[in-house]
Amino acid sequence: MLLAILLGFAFSIFLVFTGKFFKGRISILAAGIPLALFVYFAQFIGRISDGEVITQFHSWIPAFGVNLGFTLDGLSLLFSLMITGIGFLVFVYTSAYLKGHKYLDRFYGYLSMFMAAMLGLVLSDNLISLFVFWELTSISSFFLIGFNNTSRESRKSALIALAITGIGGLSLLVGSIFLGSITGTYSIAEMLTMNPEIASNPYYILIVALIFGAAFTKSAQFPFHFWLPGAMKAPTPVSTYLHSATMVKAGIYLLMRLTPVLGDHEFWNTTLIIVGAITMVYSAIHTLFRTDLKGVLAYSTISALGILVFLIGQGTVDALTAAAVFIIVHALYKATLFLITGIIDHQTGTRDTTVLRGLRKVLFPVAIAGFLAALSSAGIPPTIGFIGKELTYESTFHFGNMAILLTGLIVITKILLLYAGFVAGIKPFTGALPERFENTKMPSFLMWLPPVILAVGCLVFGIFPGLIEGSLVKPMVSSMGLDGKDIHLKLFHGFNVILLLSVITIALGTVLYFTLKPTKKLEAWIAKFEKFSPQTIVTNSWAFFFKFSNGWTNLFQNGYLRNYVATIMVFTIALTGYSLFTTANYAVDFNSFSPITFYEAATSLVMLVAIGYTVFTRSRLAAVASMGIIGYAICILFVIYSAPDLAMTQFSIDTLTVILFVLVLYKLPKYLKLSDYKMRIRDGVLSLAFGTIITLLILEVLAEPVNKEVSDYYAANAYILAHGKNVVNVILVDFRGADTMLEISVLAIAAIGVFALLKLRLKKSDQR
Structure with a gap:
């Protein structure tokens, strides 16, 4: 049954590369896919009518109880026969109805995807996999309705x-x-x-x-x-x-x-x-x-x-x-x-x-x-x-x-x-x-x-x-x-x-x-x-929501990065500060801390001087160079605290950032004063408040008993289960592989969207 479902998806992908051959008379051959599936499901009529329930199981994500389980009984058989039988007739009908259409192959691709998603929906025994196919029917129908x-x-x-x-x-x-x-x-x-x-x-x-x-x-x-x-x-x-x-x-x-x-x-x-x-x-x-x-x-x-x-x-x-x-x-x-x-x-x-x-x-x-x-x-x-x-x-x-x-x-x-x-x-x-x-x-x-x-x-x-x-x-x-x-x-x-x-x-x-x-x-x-119709009510509600969201967006996202950062910091300070001051218990034993070494003090002093120079200098290039010094000082602290991998990562990022900033800022006009002293005082107060909150959070964390159960598990099993000696890499690629894959997928989708926008050429009548 899994292969029967995948056949429709496979045909859709196949049309991406061979679609030009399905725009003429040969397009009727596309109807062979639903016909073959109809014949396949029809052969089970006798067994199902005798009371048999046919099941198939394919492991997918067993840790979460999500598997590709399929059930063919009287209910799913009837729907499968309708999906493929009427699908066959629709495919045949389409070859004449859209004859000569320049996107006929694309239409067949959407139609095949929809058919496969519907088959997956009615055959799924697992609710989560049913949901996946359910959403695929919505997405493919979106393309079909808006063809x-x-x-x-x-x-x-x-x-x-x-x-x-x-x-x-x-x-x-x-x-x-x-x-x-x-x-x-x-x-x-x-x-x-x-x-x-x-x-x-x-x-x-x-x-x-x-x-x-x-x-x-x-x-x-x-x-x-x-x-x-x-x-x-x-x-x-x-x-x-x-x-x-x-x-x-x-x-x-x-x-x-x-x-x-x-x-x-x-x-x-x-x-x-x-x-x-x-x-x-x-x-x-x-x-x-x-x-x-x-x-x-x-x-x-x-x-x-x-x-x-x-x-x-x-x-x-x-x-x-x-x-x-x-x-x-x-x-x-x-x-x-x-x-x-x-x-x-x-x-x-x-x-x-x-x-x-x-x-x-x-x-x-x-x-x-x-x-x-x-x-x-x-x-x-x-x-x-x-x-x-x-x-x-x-x-x-x-x-x-x-x-x-x-x-x-x-x-x-x-x-x-x-x-x-x-x-x-x-x-x-x-x-x-x-x-x-x-x-x-x-x-x-x-x-x-x-x-x-x-x-x-x-x-x-x-x-x-x-x-x-x-x-x-x-x-x-x-x-x-x-x-x-x-x-x-x-x-x-x-x-x-x-x-x-x-x-x-x-x-x-x-x-x-x-x-x-x-x-x-x-x-x-x-x-x-x-x-008075539901459609009008929903449409008016959408219009109100759009107007409200547009006003809200314009209020907080007015094009100034300074305001974005300030807004985020204010909310963070307010919410975190309220939670800290109402529930925190700073039972920190400062005597348990190791004494500050000469290297730590010297590095911190360099960092403070660089911060002050960054804030008060009137040169963009000097500010960028000072921020680079701050980054390198953090790298030294990582080395002192036995984190060479983080130090190398920070060193690479800071070096690249400084170079890119210098290349960009070198061509800009002379330094402009874009804020008055009141704004600078406000920003300074926000920065000090935010730093104080972060410090208090760190103290709160230090006051909690250390639980190394998770880190011990990763350290003990990184090589045994994933055959990797770098625990951080193993966590990202194996233990959190699905999360990393989703992050990569999001970046890929965003890249595709940006590319599409770059290529988009709208008529004035379609612009908004």
């Missing part, structure tokens, strides 16, 4: 998506660390038996809140939903892949995976039901006011994600079965509708539902796919959407005292989603063909074949639900800690209340579709309430 980087709106949408999901990523990391500290492991498989202990822990509510923060931001739950409609600025393959089957369902996956660990608790269930219900109804209502096809699909996607959270919150076998089926249903019909929207936009140049109609006459195969997808989204037999809708109604109808309320909410949502599905999948193809679209041509079969395949899947799985019952649905429900043996999917369950609710939904939704037409007037009306 049209010449567009200001695309860049803005990408940043908003990254910011929202990035906050969720931090929430996931903190929640994972809390879980690991409570359970003693980061392995999800090992946590499965610890539900009672976790639920009784005083930090349970905090942990669940953090996990919810991650899931809700990633899966666009209210009030974090607004990043998803903005992400529609991305090319259609991105919208299809990220917002139908993969990224937005990462949060759903996280909730399902952790249901056996954190679920079966009132706070878990109630919160998910409430948030899911608000999200699904709120977003479904928004579909009534959108005239852009992608806007309709975006809000209907958010609503569908709300339904999934709503079902997970119920936690029953019926609800989780409905959720498992609905994940398949939504992936099939929503991917179809997104791909169709891309075809319409690509061939007609518009996504405006108020002008699109009659396209069946010029895009007949696309129209067939649209009709089938719309029927499945509406839950009309014999599509798989009908089975999903029936199961959803079944779960809410038998949910105790809240049955009527929950059923009413889901029925309203389904009515509105039927309307949205008809607007996206049927309206553009019915009616008379406008004159402006008469010359519309059929696209390449590489574009219309993928949505047709997905649409046929909506029909085939509806007629033959047994194809997914034992292979996908039962194992998925079982992987969430419930017994899925008695699950039976049928197209017709007899004449009952559930069927009546389905008929009512279809009837009212159809009436709504024929009576309410998308108009700009409705869209303008709902825009009046935009100032």
Whole structure:
């Protein structure tokens, strides 16, 4: 499984060097990667359906309990098949949709990276490695959403998506660390038996809140939903892949995976039901006011994600079965509708539902796919959407005292989603063909074949639900800690209340579709309430924060190094001084100190004279030379105290610094007096106060008993464990190797950033 995950990353790196070969007809060969992965995961269907759980373990950072452990069960298998299966169709579609694009190879690189990150996310058993892949999906999706980087709106949408999901990523990391500290492991498989202990822990509510923060931001739950409609600025393959089957369902996956660990608790269930219900109804209502096809699909996607959270919150076998089926249903019909929207936009140049109609006459195969997808989204037999809708109604109808309320909410949502599905999948193809679209041509079969395949899947799985019952649905429900043996999917369950609710939904939704037409007037009306929306609130908060931070920065970072140093010293003196004078106990035995030798006194005297000369001289070169003397005096002290390595380091740095300063200052004009006596007095007082604080700190340290446990350990093990005789070097390279590597990485990233800024050439319109 590790190699399957790394394949996508490897292909992305491969494209860096061979990308020019994937910009023409050969670009379709990129689809071989997800196809091969789909075949690889498909071979496990039989074993997983028999109840087997396949695990792999690779040691990574065992000292911290962080390892690359992978689990393939019913839940991860379903997501892996969706990621690779729909990924294959998206890769094929992209070869025609972005044909001739100068950055097609780059797009495939981002897409492959995202696919690999999603596979790593759904297969990871270790929470920390899951977090790493979680963040990689956010980063790669940032590049995909902002692919049209010449567009200001695309860049803005990408940043908003990254910011929202990035906050969720931090929430996931903190929640994972809390879980690991409570359970003693980061392995999800090992946590499965610890539900009672976790639920009784005083930090349970905090942990669940953090996990919810991650899931809700990633899966666009209210009030974090607004990043998803903005992400529609991305090319259609991105919208299809990220917002139908993969990224937005990462949060759903996280909730399902952790249901056996954190679920079966009132706070878990109630919160998910409430948030899911608000999200699904709120977003479904928004579909009534959108005239852009992608806007309709975006809000209907958010609503569908709300339904999934709503079902997970119920936690029953019926609800989780409905959720498992609905994940398949939504992936099939929503991917179809997104791909169709891309075809319409690509061939007609518009996504405006108020002008699109009659396209069946010029895009007949696309129209067939649209009709089938719309029927499945509406839950009309014999599509798989009908089975999903029936199961959803079944779960809410038998949910105790809240049955009527929950059923009413889901029925309203389904009515509105039927309307949205008809607007996206049927309206553009019915009616008379406008004159402006008469010359519309059929696209390449590489574009219309993928949505047709997905649409046929909506029909085939509806007629033959047994194809997914034992292979996908039962194992998925079982992987969430419930017994899925008695699950039976049928197209017709007899004449009952559930069927009546389905008929009512279809009837009212159809009436709504024929009576309410998308108009700009409705869209303008709902825009009046935009100032109360979560997006506006967050945007205004960001604007306020930016204004405040800008003022704060200008106050303290005004371009004068003197002020920066003074500010740092004042805060250090205040905080450290307060702590010292309220808690310090200077029980220092001065008699235990060794007597001051002649060499120490002479060196200190030279240092003091050099300091005085540096402060009062009017020559830059003399000041630099005096500072060099101070540095060399410190080197001598290091030698006296048996630290030759530090002395050599200090000697090298001081020599280099003096030379560089002399070379720079030699060409500058004569010494200028840039401060008056008041500023010098202030600086002198600050310097004396700071020196006093440092002296007191040293005395405080000397008063503490010496603990040589750490230094003794390094001295004893430097050669044995790291085969190095220089203890300092061994500490930096081996014992603190990860820290040193991160420091080097930070420097490398900073260097890349500086290089990019040096090369940046912005238009005046893009400058800020």
